[in-house]
Amino acid sequence: MSTNTRTISSLAAPVDETRHEDELARGLRAADDYAFAAIYLRWGPLVHTMATRSLGDPHEAEDVTQQVFLGAWRGRAGFRPERGPLGAWLVGITRRKIVDALAARTRRLTLMDSAAHSADAFARKDAVPEDVLDRVLLADELSRLPRPQQDVLCMAFFEDLTQAQIAERTGMPLGTVKSHARRGLHRLRGALEQSRSSETAA
The missing domain is CATH 1.10.10.10 (Winged helix-like DNA-binding domain superfamily/Winged helix DNA-binding domain)
Structure with a gap:
């Protein structure tokens, strides 16, 4: 891919956001940067909203949004129109990335709890x-x-x-x-x- 999500907005300026979903799907599978920019403009807000509501953290939501579209680009060959529309495919990726983010948060909290427990034990005489x-x-x-x-x-x-x-x-x-x-x-x-x-x- 010759662009990334940081440059999508500049790419998307001349893009017709009313392009049909099937056309965008074909463009994605053909590695069309402009089609991908239009996809980002159309579904980016939905993906970000889903991530924000699930995670409650705008920074994590931005990270998940980036991961969703990066994953969609890298996995574009795996998109099968006969299995469902492009929007539903992106929502599916979003849900998986949210689950991954929540799992990572749980691991961090577990590590912190372990560290706090060790600190408490160190402070006790009967440690x-x-x-x-x-x-x-x-x-x-x-x-x-x-x-x-x-x-x-x-x-x-x-x-x-x-x-x-x-x-x-x-x-x-x-x-x-x-x-x-x-x-x-x-x-x-x-x-x-x-x-x-x-x-x-x-």
Whole structure:
């Protein structure tokens, strides 16, 4: 694709928004940028409204909207007109992306709850040694991460920011934020698993 959602508005200026849905569907399957721009103009507000109502967060809704249309472009070969209209296909993608966003939110909240539990255990005199050790190890490994990964994970874990919000706060591209989060979590997981394996062997 030679354009992205940031340039769709400029592409769409001369586009006839009254083009028939079947024509837009054919244009999408043919990788027609102008047809895709018209599709975005026609269904973008609906997708964003669905995401906002489900997620209650405009930043997450914007992220989901971008993912829906990126997914539609990349998966355009999988659209089958005989199975239903283009609008229904886009709504189906939207629902799946919303479910993914809610699942990611749940994972973040679970991690935060775990971190808070470990912090409470560390503060109690009767703290379980394993909980204290996990907390110390987590803090130590987090401090060893490259600064960008450390900052992204701290904002996600302790401030409950979405990746879109982190990108807005830091000025980093959303893809860069996702990459830092993925690499940081992978490194933390590996370090903790290696530490626990060492304890078991001892």
